[in-house]
Amino acid sequence: xxxxxxxxxxxxxxxxxxxxxxxxxxxxxxxxxxxxxxxxxxxxxxxxxxxxxxxxxxxxxxxxxxxxxxxxxxxxxxxxxxxxxxxxxxxxxxxxxxxxxxxxxxxxxxxxxxxxxxxxxxxxxxxxxxxxxxxxxxxxxxxxxxxxxxxxxxxxxxxxxxxxxxxxxxxxxxxxxxxxxxxxxxxxxxxxxxxxxxxxxxxxxxxxxxxxxxxxxxxxxxxxxxxxxxxxxxxxxxxxxxxxxxxxxxxxxxxxxxxxxxxxxxxxxxxxxxxxxxxxxxxxxxxxxxxxxxxxxxxxxxxxxxxxxxxxxxxxxxxxxxxxxxxxxxxxxxxxxxxxxxxxxxxxxxxxxxxxxxxxxxxxxxxxxxxxxxxxxxxxxxxxxxxxxxxxxxxxxxxxxxxxxxxxxxxxxxxxxxxxxxxxxxxxxxxxxxxxxxxxxxxxxxxxxxxxxxxxxxxxxxxxxxxxxxxxxxxxxxxxxxxxxxxxxxxxxxxx
Amino acid sequence: xxxxxxxxxxxxxxxxxxxxxxxxxxxxxxxxxxxxxxxxxxxxxxxxxxxxxxxxxxxxxxxxxxxxxxxxxxxxxxxxxxxxxxxxxxxxxxxxxxxxxxxxxxxxxxxxxxxxxxxxxxxxxxxxxxxxxxxxxxxxxxxxxxxxxxxxxxxxxxxxxxxxxxxxxxxxxxxxxxxxxxxxxxxxxxxxxxxxxxxxxxxxxxxxxxxxxxxxxxxxxxxxxxxxxxxxxxxxxxxxxxxxxxxxxxxxxxxxxxxxxxxxxxxxxxxxxxxxxxxxxxxxxxxxxxxxxxxxxxxxxxxxxxxxxxxxxxxxxxxx
Numbered sequence: 001x002x003x004x005x006x007x008x009x010x011x012x013x014x015x016x017x018x019x020x021x022x023x024x025x026x027x028x029x030x031x032x033x034x035x036x037x038x039x040x041x042x043x044x045x046x047x048x049x050x051x052x053x054x055x056x057x058x059x060x061x062x063x064x065x066x067x068x069x070x071x072x073x074x075x076x077x078x079x080x081x082x083x084x085x086x087x088x089x090x091x092x093x094x095x096x097x098x099x100x101x102x103x104x105x106x107x108x109x110x111x112x113x114x115x116x117x118x119x120x121x122x123x124x125x126x127x128x129x130x131x132x133x134x135x136x137x138x139x140x141x142x143x144x145x146x147x148x149x150x151x152x153x154x155x156x157x158x159x160x161x162x163x164x165x166x167x168x169x170x171x172x173x174x175x176x177x178x179x180x181x182x183x184x185x186x187x188x189x190x191x192x193x194x195x196x197x198x199x200x201x202x203x204x205x206x207x208x209x210x211x212x213x214x215x216x217x218x219x220x221x222x223x224x225x226x227x228x229x230x231x232x233x234x235x236x237x238x239x240x241x242x243x244x245x246x247x248x249x250x251x252x253x254x255x256x257x258x259x260x261x262x263x264x265x266x267x268x269x270x271x272x273x274x275x276x277x278x279x280x281x282x283x284x285x286x287x288x289x290x291x292x293x294x295x296x297x298x299x300x301x302x303x304x305x306x307x308x309x310x311x312x313x314x315x316x317x318x319x320x321x322x323x324x325x326x327x328x329x330x331x332x333x334x335x336x337x338x339x340x341x342x343x344x345x346x347x348x349x350x351x352x353x354x355x356x357x358x359x360x361x362x363x364x365x366x367x368x369x370x371x372x373x374x375x376x377x378x379x380x381x382x383x384x385x386x387x388x389x390x391x392x393x394x395x396x397x398x399x400x401x402x403x404x405x406x407x408x409x410x411x412x413x414x415x416x417x418x419x420x421x422x423x424x425x426x427x428x429x430x431x432x433x434x435x436x437x438x439x440x441x442x443x444x445x446x447x448x449x450x451x452x453x454x455x456x457x458x459x460x461x462x463x464x465x466x467x468x469x470x471x472x473x474x475x476x477x478x479x480x481x482x483x484x485x486x487x488x489x490x491x492x493x494x495x496x
Numbered sequence: 497x498x499x500x501x502x503x504x505x506x507x508x509x510x511x512x513x514x515x516x517x518x519x520x521x522x523x524x525x526x527x528x529x530x531x532x533x534x535x536x537x538x539x540x541x542x543x544x545x546x547x548x549x550x551x552x553x554x555x556x557x558x559x560x561x562x563x564x565x566x567x568x569x570x571x572x573x574x575x576x577x578x579x580x581x582x583x584x585x586x587x588x589x590x591x592x593x594x595x596x597x598x599x600x601x602x603x604x605x606x607x608x609x610x611x612x613x614x615x616x617x618x619x620x621x622x623x624x625x626x627x628x629x630x631x632x633x634x635x636x637x638x639x640x641x642x643x644x645x646x647x648x649x650x651x652x653x654x655x656x657x658x659x660x661x662x663x664x665x666x667x668x669x670x671x672x673x674x675x676x677x678x679x680x681x682x683x684x685x686x687x688x689x690x691x692x693x694x695x696x697x698x699x700x701x702x703x704x705x706x707x708x709x710x711x712x713x714x715x716x717x718x719x720x721x722x723x724x725x726x727x728x729x730x731x732x733x734x735x736x737x738x739x740x741x742x743x744x745x746x747x748x749x750x751x752x753x754x755x756x757x758x759x760x761x762x763x764x765x766x767x768x769x770x771x772x773x774x775x776x777x778x779x780x781x782x783x784x785x786x787x788x789x790x791x792x793x794x795x796x797x798x799x800x801x802x803x804x805x806x807x808x809x810x811x812x813x814x815x816x
Contacts, residue, residue: 042535144694187656188679189657190601198567201570202565323708324687331537331538340782341781409562456650456676
């Protein structure tokens with residue numbers, strides 16, 4: 001079926017009363033789940049999954065997908081306002097988004113984030129519609145050796161995000177990798193550093209680490225200097241939205257973020273988190289004022305916030321074109337379809353065009369609804385900052401504790417949260433960059449697992465891994481990246 | 497004297513009757529929490545949800561599903577093991593976390609006596625699939641190729657010491673061939689690796705490859721069961737070709753040690769009725785599983801025999 005003809009058919013499906021309602025309900029639930037730190041799209045979808053058993057598969061998928069991409073909209077609200085990243089994909093936004101809020105530009109940051117999400121979300125659906133099958137074929141070219149090269153290169157590239165001392169970034173990577181090595185080893189299932197605590201078999205969760213390092217760490221910093229410090233800058237209503245100059249600076253980062261996010265999103269695993277780091281690094285490199293990054297650069301919000309939505313749309317590609325979930329959230333969507341006896345796969349688009357095009361069309365509609373839902377909320381959320389600081393601190397603590405507990409119902413996670421909070425405070429005092437910890441915690445398991453699998457595949461022959469074309473390209477780029485500063489200095493005649 | 501003993505006997509009888517009757521009346525006192533040790537959306541989770549859904553008419557209280565994931569199922573299982581043994585907390589798990597992992601790593605449960613089986617629900621039959629770019633058209637083509645150049649065929653499995661891995665090892669032993677194991681994190685990782693040709697073959701659940709087999713991207717060459725799989729009726733089983741490998745990845749319900757017999761019975765009765773409903777059978781068909789009932793005693797016998805055979809494999813393969 002021709003794409004446009006299919007889409008027309010899809011809109012016919014998606015605009016039926018029941019499906020429109022399902023779409024609205026899904027994105028509304030997604031927005032709420034996104035705004036609340038802790039509980040992510042997977043938890044929300046699991047709650048609603050049994051209720052979709054009685055719906056028809058199209059309606060069920062439209063609603064659950066709405067929760068999935070909807071949750072990426074509000075995801076950074078608490079990050080921007082109070083430095084509490086509710087989802088791992090919002091960690092990068094903490095760098096510049098929170099700084100914008102402290103300068104009284106919280107409204108602008110939230111608005112740019114909502115519009116960026118819309119732009120990237122819509123771009124992503126367009127790409128999904130036209131290129132899903134060929135993109136899925138490309139994704140299959142990536143095996144464990146390619147993932148290994150990609151993840152390692154990513155760690156090298158993205159660890160110097162905040163600038164500053166290379167040694168300090170490296171130390172933070174080590175901290176992250178150490179945390180990542182707790183729990184069951186990903187391939188053999190042996191236990192490491194669990195100290196006999198069964199809950200640690202699952203490893204250290206990302207959410208308590210992110211909330212602890214950022215949220216609790218920030219609370220301790222505020223508490224320290226609270227005497228004689230004025231409350232947050234009051235925001236006037238007409239200043240809630242970005243100025244023309246701010247829009248101009250944000251437009252291209254949004255578009256680039258959408259593209260970067262979509263491409264990174266085709267990788268299995270922690271793609272949304274990676275996409276935000278990649279987009280931030282790209283914007284910083286391209287910016288005419290890189291010194292503003294870290295001090296409230298609007299590009300540092302617009303890019304990553306768009307990227308995670310692009311990644312969400314891309315996650316639908318392997319699901320709909322191959323029937324393979326690359327992330328836990330798409331595994332839920334797959335589960336919802338299988339119980340209806342619909343198994344996505346290479347024949348899905350031709351055998352179930354109603355479901356495929358209906359869902360694609362509903363994603364266009366859902367993104368519009370999300371934009372309409374989220375823009376008015378900007379003012380509501382920004383007004384939270386008018387609270388006196390002592391109340392705000394309590395609110396942040398509450399958000400962190402409840403949010404962390406809601407992920408796994410685990411007390412151990414609360415201890416991790418508090419421990420990480422103290423660590424975050426110490427790191428700030430010593431001017432260490434926190435982002436590499438999160439990056440290493442995300443990439444560590446991926447690097448380890450893909451390396452082990454590659455070695456199993458190659459029966460221990462390292463050269464067989466390095467000589468694969470895609471792998472070799474990645475490693476050459478990484479080598480050049482490391483070597484470049486040395487040669488640049490040599491040519492300038494300076495000392496190394 | 498005679499009078500006294502009559503009184504004594506009747507009092508003891510009364511006590512006996514009361515003690516066996518009163519508690520049975522009080523179970524379930526509150527909703528039952530069913531802990532699933534694998535993530536939402538997976539086959540174990542979907543089976544648990546379908547079971548709870550279809551048990552509704554036969555069980556007086558709600559059954560609440562909680563996913564406690566991590567550690568390939570051992571975290572959730574441990575949580576059930578240490579729960580109060582009153583029947584109000586039970587677990588649903590595939591066989592590996594309950595039978596294989598306690599023999600490999602240090603867990604709060606070390607033997608089959610640490611939990612009580614309630615009911616076996618479904619079994620996941622495994623198949624051997626190969627990438628369509630390989631020249632192998634039959635089961636014997638693969639085995640001959642493996643014989644001709646030992647270890648050259650990389651076979652993807654869902655994890656080290658996972659049931660697919662142990663099934664593959666059993667096949668290697670029975671067919672006297674050598675193939676290399678490539679462990680992944682479950683079928684969702686094995687399927688793309690097989691489709692991309694990163695592994696030439698895989699031991700995998702039928703549903704994970706059914707669509708791709710239909711599209712001609714992979715070929716399914718053998719089923720590990722006593723009978724052929726409904727999704728692949730033309731594919732022979734390994735046992736009909738003389739290789740006796742019929743281990744299956746079944747899913748069952750269990751309770752902590754010390755759970756009263758009446759609670760086990762009540763749950764067993766309700767679940768047995770649930771899995772016999774048309775709705776549950778339809779669910780199993782759709783997700784490519786086979787309804788496979790066994791009561792507490794039969795299930796216990798199967799667990800014991802599996803415990804021994806998997807334990808031996810773990811020792812021989814040095815997977816500890």
